[in-house]
Amino acid sequence: MTMGSTARQAPEELVTVIITTSPTPSAPSTELLEQIAASFRVHCAPLIHCRAIVVLDTYDHISTKPRLKKGHVTPDGAAKYADYKVNAKRLILKEYSPAGRPYGNTDLIKTQEKAEFGSGAAAYASQDNAVVMNVTTTKDGRVTFVEPLQRLGFGLAVRSALRMTVTPYVWIQQHDWALVTDIPLGSLLQIMQENKALAGTTAEAKEMNNEILSEAIRPPVAYVCFPSIRMMEYATSDHVMLYPALRGLTQLHKQNFTVQSETEEGGSNISTVPLTPLFLWHDKPHLASTSHYLNQVFYSRIAIQRGAFIEDTVGHLARDEMKKGSWKKWACWLYYPDEGKHLCLRHLKGRTWRGVEAELAAKLEYMRLNGLDVNVQVPN
Template identity: 25%
Template structure:
């Protein structure tokens, strides 16, 4: 079937990753992200949506970015995943109509959580999201974007604008970075791609992979990002960590021609600066009020942790427990 006649449902699957956060068991963070999808990119609600819950490791101290949590926070995460199951089963809102919850039994990290979800995908493209990356403004051109990617296979990965990657100023930033890296390249303005499928858009070469919300070819993900011939993503980490470093090394050692291998582009839909389409939510803002108090106290206590007594077993506890103990001591 020609790309122009395929429906969005047939073309794209959404993969959203989630993992332990201080706000668990509250689902407000993920619901805010999914509701932003319904508000600003409602066409994507037609697509199958795989919500993959990463696993975790238990320890005496919580380090959420590393997937390490205390027994207490692990219990909160289990409650959170059960709540996600209910929201998906009950189709609690339009944003949850096509959501399927997948739980991973072990800690994988963002990159390998995406890899696990890819095993369930049978569409040509994927939209990769994180639980704390929310749409900030309307994006009605999803289908046109995918049709452009079909027309031009050079568009292997297209990221949506963020505060870091703001199209009106990204070109000058990229030129500066390439100069610092001593990478010789054609005039950068000439490197942007356009497509008849979406004449109001242009695609600016992105010189470094960015894990924020993006669209990509499923085949590209399987055969390149997670290639068995080379390790560009490691278990427990983000895709941009190792792959982004390799992309920079290739630019330095091979030159500008190496960019074609990565095919990373930034969508420029003509919006004036600041043009961010996707924002980053602070998970701590979604804590229940009682936990917020403890966490705020914990943050104030960090400057004087030596004044905080150890637990009876001599082990450090997570930041919420530290906050509670500090609060009780000062009360």
């Protein structure tokens, strides 16, 4: 199926990059975020020119042993994270500033918002189920920082950022996943615009539905994830092949979308984008429709608990429905170059990675304790 070649908005005008970050062993270093920004520049340059919302999540408890997934940090970790937030904001303002014009303090506007959440847990029974967030935005609206006074967790962090988003699409980016291959962002957006997920019974939706019925195969595309090592050759993996409904949906909808675009010389260019149906709403980096996200995943304040992950909660609900054949309402796809043999993401392991210097120092200490020859030095 070939997409039209009418004039379209640039990706930078259509997408907001939502970056979530939280305490890590590498703090106060911003090496994780630096690697992500570098991977954007190399493999998907428009992402570094989009609007950006950065959620600088916090911790719940200070304890003697760090348990980052549970929101526990040590006193030293808390102090380092305070410095990290300062460093991270400085880095993002530099990376996302207009060319030749760095942001200054007078460019920043400060407000407060609330993040409501749902929970049946007794631990939250005495609370009003809302977290106050300090929000700092540049006057041009290009960069927003969200700093909650209590820990949000990934799911509530994404929901909070989505509610501040003004673009029709979002790129969700955790702080420890880097791109390792080129991403055709413009083509993916064109496919998503031409194959919108339907919602409600509005006249526009009905008209769109009639158009879709006139096509032999025109399934909605509202979410596109990118393959990590565990998602290689996904279409033929046990995640799909063990379930008749998922096998059938893959056979029916897996395809190369053909995109037609205009060249600078006024001609046209034809390219193909391989996609296969995906049967889980993953948390790792993905491109999605803002409205679809809010309507389908965060349909109300009770959709996500504080501290919860989308993949572990709503994601598995979605998978259960997909196993029964209800996949189009979620409209999830996986970018699938080279029949799933092409890796797109590298995990930087933010919960354990301590930064270049600390990792090298630990390696040298291990070698020393085991009587191995040490011929390298820790960099200055």
